[in-house]
Amino acid sequence: MSYDHVIRDLPIYKAAINDDWDSVSELFEQDPDLMTKQITYWHETPLHIAVSTGRSHRFVENLVKRIVATGGKEKLFVNNCNTSNPLHYASTVGNATAARLLVELVPEMTQVENWEGSRPLHVASFHENKETLRYLLTVTRDEEGKVSHYSGVAGGDLITRTIMNGFYAPSIKKIHDIKVNNHLSNLLVDRICKTVIEQVDHNIAWKILGSAMRTAAKYGIHELIEKCILTYPGIIWLRIAGGFYLFIAAIEQRQERVYNLIYQMSSSKVWTTVEQGEKNENALHIAAKLAPPQRRNVVTGAALQMQRELQWFQEVENLVQPSYKEALNVNGETPRMVFTESHKELLAEGREWMKDTASSCTVVAALIVTMAFAAAFTVPGGNQDNGNPLFLNYHVFMLFIVSDAVALFSSATSVLMFLGILTSRYAEADFLYALPKRLTIGLLSLFMSLAATMIAFSSALALVLKDKVTWIAAPLIIATSIPVCLFGLLQFPLLVELVKSTYGKSIFHQQNSQRIH
Incomplete structure (x- = not known):
C-alpha cells in the first residue's frame, strides 16, 4: 500500500497543528472530501490532528462546522486505524474545548467504542484528564439495550480511576456534597461488598x-x-x-x-x-x-x-x-x-547515621561546655575588692548564674551521652532501646543547654547595659531566641519521633472491638 499521499497532504497537516485555518479554507471549499480524508500513516483525518494538539481550537471549530454544513454529522465519526474517533483523541489529550464542541453537535459520539472497547469516557479516565472526564461524566448516558459504561473490566477501571482522580460519578455526587470523602468511600465499599x-x-x-x-x-x-x-x-x-x-x-x-x-x-x-x-x-x-x-x-x-x-x-x-x-x-x-x-x-547504615549525628552534636555540646565553664569565672561587671561579683545583689545576676549552671550541666550530660553512642558496640539489640535512649537524652540535654546559654547571654546583656541604650537591648535579647527556635524546628521533629518510637505507645495495639470468631 502506498503512503505517498501523506507527503502530498503535508500542507493540511501543518495547518492543523498550527491552527492555520485560513491557509486551507479555500482548499477545503474546492474539495470537501479533504476535510475527512485520512492524511497520515495512522489514517488520521485533519480533525484528529487538530484535536490532538489541544490548542488548534479555531481550526477545530471551523472544520467541524464546515463538515456538518457540507457532508453531515456522520462524517465526524471517521476513525483512525485503531478505530478511535476525534472525541477519543480529545479524551486522550484532555482537550475539553473540542470535546464540548463535538458532543454538542453529535451527542451519540460518547457511546462509540474503539478497538479496545473503550468509550471516550473510559479513555479520559485512563489518561487522568480531569476536566474532560468531569464533562463527559455529565453527558454520557446509558442507552437502552447497550451495556452500561460502568460494566465489565472497562467499567471497573472507570470507577477505580474516577476515585483515584478525586471525584465521583454523578449518581454519588449528591452524597459527596454532604459527606466527607472518607464516609463516601465507606459507602462505596459497603455497596460493592453487598x-x-x-x-x-x-x-x-x-x-x-x-x-x-x-x-x-x-x-x-x-x-x-x-x-x-x-x-x-x-x-x-x-x-x-x-x-x-x-x-x-x-x-x-x-x-x-x-x-x-x-x-x-x-x-x-x-x-x-x-x-x-x-x-x-x-x-x-x-x-x-x-x-x-x-x-x-x-x-x-x-x-x-x-x-x-x-x-x-x-x-x-x-x-x-x-x-x-x-x-x-x-x-x-x-x-x-x-x-x-x-x-x-541496614545495620551498617544505622551505625553510620548514629555516629554522624553523635559526632556533630558532640562538637556543639563541647563548645557550650567550654563557654559555660568560662562564663562562671568571668561574670558580668567583674568582682569587687573582696572577690564578690559586682552585681551579686541583682536578681538578673542570679538568673545568669542559674542559667549558666544549667547550660554547663546539661551540655556536659549531652557530651557524655553522645560519647556513649560513639563508643557503643552497635550490636543489633542496641538499636532497640539503648542507642535511641542515649540519643534522646543527648538531644534533650543539648536543647536545654542551648536554651540556657541564650538566657545567660540575655541576662548578662541586661546587666551590662542596665538603663543605657535600652532601645538596642530589647531587640538583642529577643534575637537570642532565634537559635533556640531554629534548633527546635530542625531537631525537634527527630526528638519527638525518638521519644514516640522508644517510649511511646507501641505500634502493636488494639484498634477496635470487632471480632469474627
Whole structure:
C-alpha cells in the first residue's frame, strides 16, 4: 500500500497543528472530501490532528462546522486505524474545548467504542484528564439495550480511576456534597461488598474481595480489609503472595494496622503462625526479612528503621511457639540468622547515621561546655575588692548564674551521652532501646543547654547595659531566641519521633472491638 499521499497532504497537516485555518479554507471549499480524508500513516483525518494538539481550537471549530454544513454529522465519526474517533483523541489529550464542541453537535459520539472497547469516557479516565472526564461524566448516558459504561473490566477501571482522580460519578455526587470523602468511600465499599455477596457465588466473592484485600494488605488499607472480613468472614483464609495467609502477609509487608486488625478480630493467627511456607519458613522467618522498599522510609533515619525492624521481630517472636524460634528453613537458617543476614546493610547504615549525628552534636555540646565553664569565672561587671561579683545583689545576676549552671550541666550530660553512642558496640539489640535512649537524652540535654546559654547571654546583656541604650537591648535579647527556635524546628521533629518510637505507645495495639470468631 502506498503512503505517498501523506507527503502530498503535508500542507493540511501543518495547518492543523498550527491552527492555520485560513491557509486551507479555500482548499477545503474546492474539495470537501479533504476535510475527512485520512492524511497520515495512522489514517488520521485533519480533525484528529487538530484535536490532538489541544490548542488548534479555531481550526477545530471551523472544520467541524464546515463538515456538518457540507457532508453531515456522520462524517465526524471517521476513525483512525485503531478505530478511535476525534472525541477519543480529545479524551486522550484532555482537550475539553473540542470535546464540548463535538458532543454538542453529535451527542451519540460518547457511546462509540474503539478497538479496545473503550468509550471516550473510559479513555479520559485512563489518561487522568480531569476536566474532560468531569464533562463527559455529565453527558454520557446509558442507552437502552447497550451495556452500561460502568460494566465489565472497562467499567471497573472507570470507577477505580474516577476515585483515584478525586471525584465521583454523578449518581454519588449528591452524597459527596454532604459527606466527607472518607464516609463516601465507606459507602462505596459497603455497596460493592453487598453487591458481591448478593451474587451468592463463592468464586466471584473470593476473586473480587480477595483481589481488593491483596492490594489493601500491601498498602495498609485496614478499613477495607475490615469491611471485607465482616462481609465474608471466610475471606480471612485468603492466601496472598507467597502462599501465605493474610496475617503473615501483614507481617511481610510491615503493615502494623492490618496486623493489629487481624490479631484482634480473628483467632486465625493461632493457625497461620504455625504454618510453614515453600521454603520451610515460619512467621518468624518472614518477620526476620528486610521490610519491602515502600516501608523503609516510614521513620527518620536508618537507626530508627532498624529499631522498627527489631520491634516487628520481637512482636512475632513473642507470638510463635518457642520451638519455632530455632526452626531451620531450607537453607538451614534460624529466624535470628535470617534477620542478621538480611539486615547487614541496614545495620551498617544505622551505625553510620548514629555516629554522624553523635559526632556533630558532640562538637556543639563541647563548645557550650567550654563557654559555660568560662562564663562562671568571668561574670558580668567583674568582682569587687573582696572577690564578690559586682552585681551579686541583682536578681538578673542570679538568673545568669542559674542559667549558666544549667547550660554547663546539661551540655556536659549531652557530651557524655553522645560519647556513649560513639563508643557503643552497635550490636543489633542496641538499636532497640539503648542507642535511641542515649540519643534522646543527648538531644534533650543539648536543647536545654542551648536554651540556657541564650538566657545567660540575655541576662548578662541586661546587666551590662542596665538603663543605657535600652532601645538596642530589647531587640538583642529577643534575637537570642532565634537559635533556640531554629534548633527546635530542625531537631525537634527527630526528638519527638525518638521519644514516640522508644517510649511511646507501641505500634502493636488494639484498634477496635470487632471480632469474627
